Amino acid sequence: MPSNTRKDVKFSNKNEIKSIKSKTKEFLCDRKNANCLVDIISLSESEEEEVILACIRAFYNIFSNLITHGSMYLERIPTTKDDVEDLSSEEQYRCWLRERYSDVSQRMLELITHQLSTVQELALCTLMKFVAAEGQNPLRKLSEKHLAFPAVLFEKLLLTLLSEEIELRPLIVRFQEFLEYDDVRYYAMKIAHKVLKEKPNHEQLDIYHGNVYALLEQLSLPATDEEKLINFMTKMPDTNASLKINTLRDQKKLFTSLWLEFLRKRLPTSLYKKVLVILHDKVMPYMTSPLLLSDFLTESYNIGGAVSLLALNGLFMLIHTYNLDYPDFYKKLYALFEPNVFHVKYRARFFHLADLFLTSTHLPAYLVAAFAKRLSRLALTVPPCGLLIILPFIYNLLIRHPSCRVLIHRPDTTKGEFTLLENTLQNHYHHEVAMWARKIEQPFPKLEFPLADVLDLTTDQMIEKEMKKKIKEVPVTFEAPYGLLGNKEHRLQDYWALE
Template sequence: MAPSKKRSVKPAKGAEKCIKTAKIDLVSTVGRILESSKHGNEVFDVFEFLQFEKETNVITAVNACSSLFCTLLQRKELFRGKLPAEDDALSGDYSAVDKYHIFMRHRYNNCVEMLLEHLSHELHEVQEASLCCLMKFAAGEGQDPLEDLDWSEHYSFPRELIQAVVDRLVSRTTDKSLLISRFHEFLEKEDVRYYVMSSIRENMGQVMEKSKGEVMPVYQHNVFTLMSNISIPKEELELSNFMVTQEAKHEDWKAAKLIEHKRTFERMWLAFLKYKLPSNMYKKVLVILHDAILPHMSNPTLMIDFLTAAYDVGGAISLLALNGLFVLIHQHNLDYPDFYKKLYNLLDPSIFHVKYRARFFHLANLFLSSSHLPVYLVAAFAKRLARLALTAPPTALLIVLPFIYNLIRRHPSCRVLIHRPSSEDELLEDPYLMDEDDPARCHALESSLWEIKTLQRHYHPDVAKTAMLINTPLSQKEDNISEVLEITTFELMERDLKQTSKKSIPLEFETATQLLKVGKDVMGQHFCLE
């Protein structure tokens, strides 16, 4: 039977206190509603709990809503098709059953709206409960669609509900990282992931158009956090975990095709990267670009403009762009004429102190591993690193010196930097031009690695020992620099302390008997206290 009358969704004044006193059992309330349509109006009692301030009441109401409407969806007791206005339905030519279904469909919509608002609740537990409930609704709608959908393209997926959830997750004012991490579980479903990617792109188009592309740190952080949780399967056969399952999937359903996943993934990231990003966000993207973005794109070469622009920025951003450029150069035949010139100019004193030092030297080692590089270029890198080594910390020197030795091993023509024939007129100045940007004009081949000779008197014994290797013929086997790329000053000190703890260190001193009097009163002869 149809409900007796329409009630307001919002609780009346004092309702919270009255309901608390009465201790209404929501489980029993839901049971009565599901048992008979004559109890339909009791759904408002559940909604009143849903709008309380106390956390336990809200979460209890969310669970009650989940149980109620998931069951109604399964029973197909919610009106399907274009939903008429509630007043029109009550006065129109509908059967009592249809009127009840229309009434509950409107209540379902009210519930969804309140749960979406709770995704911005001040308590994370309420946000999480609401999110899980909404995703249960999405699964229920997927099995029994409430609207007539375009089956040839979208199958029966509730994309509008997913779009609404995504819109709340990428808030413009509140950091949603914690809730997004909970949402990661649902991204394991192939169809959810596909429509989430589409929803992110659509949301960015609307938000960034209104803001005219200006930097929006909180919003862009939320979008990045959500996107960085998305990864695409490598093989078509891996697309097997769907939220919406039916006996026979339509052949044209895009969410079931790997190529469509890759295209949507690609469009999503390109839409994000076409707008101006904060510096810290720029770095976060570049850190994951080579292994979490490029491999999942249908056409990775579309990132060429972004990476080359990042490579030209300078500083840490240029260092981080190396990873992506390495993938494009070696796997997608990217031609970058001035690449080595730019790499050469990245070598400055700050390279030894940045967070991404290990990553840079690992990639630089790969880029300079080819035996077909011109000798002047290799000599320029070796000489510039040697010059920078004069002011580098010990941890960096333990990377740089083996790095230079490996360059010389790969290119025997560079041995002239070590064994330059003596001439009648000894060079009074080093011909190498440190300020020259072009490695072809810096005169590195006309110079020598006297800097390494200088480092043989370094205060740190490990550095001095490594620098001494240049006095002997270098072995053919290259040094494995990966072992020292991540070494820190703390680790270096710990290693030295362990070595010295096994030895007895001789000390010579005379015990002081009083202030400024030591032994033969040498201090007292030269200093006095007034």
């Protein structure tokens, strides 16, 4: 864009912003200037960021003032044209304001899917301020037991966030601050659950499911022993009656139903893995009964590969904390110890969990010995970075279970018996691997080696570490070489052309 054109656009934007501010003041000063609001709504169709942001701020200034002062309040909402004609001029003006409020709300919902994040965020926050204002100052007469929460506006907002066409995860993360309110969280879960149930389980809606997951990930319930919830954005009815919205038990039921409905859907593999990662700490603590996840987790555990690795934590949590009976757990865990486990993204997580599962000293010796032998076989094929996980892992198993030390190499091993093959690794080319292999034959300490120090170790890190070492002695010859193949007169030069 030429510099003159850019300057013209900037100058035009300044004039429009100035006009928006002026029209906002005029509207608030005198209702004779009501058409100023229509002008601002028209200006909000602009494609310029500064103009759109100015319009959103103007909408907030105007309608927060109108809602707070009850300027749009009507005891009876007209449903037909004749009903409107029967109203007084004051009531007709209020009806007109409500229509413009509806237009503005619709425009703000459109801006939530705008390409610019600044516009999206301001539109979202402004709409939530409208929700809060309506909740404190209802636009119509309510009964004593009726909730003041503006569910219609909020449902439109949430359905926009749960778009099937546009990925809105960053905006949903921003929405998390509003989910701290008990009433907002309740209606968000209720609406999301209703919409999820309407979608066929077999239908693949990757963007939609991604947005729903982003919302679910932000949900958490208060860590309190109090059954009654009191943190509300909107005004509660003047009654001590126990409602679903203000009881922790009912919100947990809704949270559980929502998650179970989501897990029935056809999720893409990447999202499936993300779900498995958070189940144990972000979902189970808030469910009415975490055992309801047992079918989902056992099916995931049986899939194999990375999915099985990620299902480990949730499944173990059900077994250890919630008394799930799953006798094949260690059998399936044993089957996951394969060479490819050292090359997956979740390697560190897997070995951390496997170490956790084998921590108990009450496990039978034959079970621990089986894992130690499995690992020792893998040690013959994995790279050094994997060996530096395997050997400390076996070392810790032998510390916990002294009865398994019979597996350490014995010269008189009879046919059919098995040892840890540590003698093979004592001559390994990498000095740290050889050191660990020799360490197994030395007296064992009482304290275990912290596996966390080696779980994330990579081959690149090992090479970098070796490269940074200062070598004090020349390892091959004390005479400095003249080149790769000797000097120019050397006979090897006749057989090689390094060009």
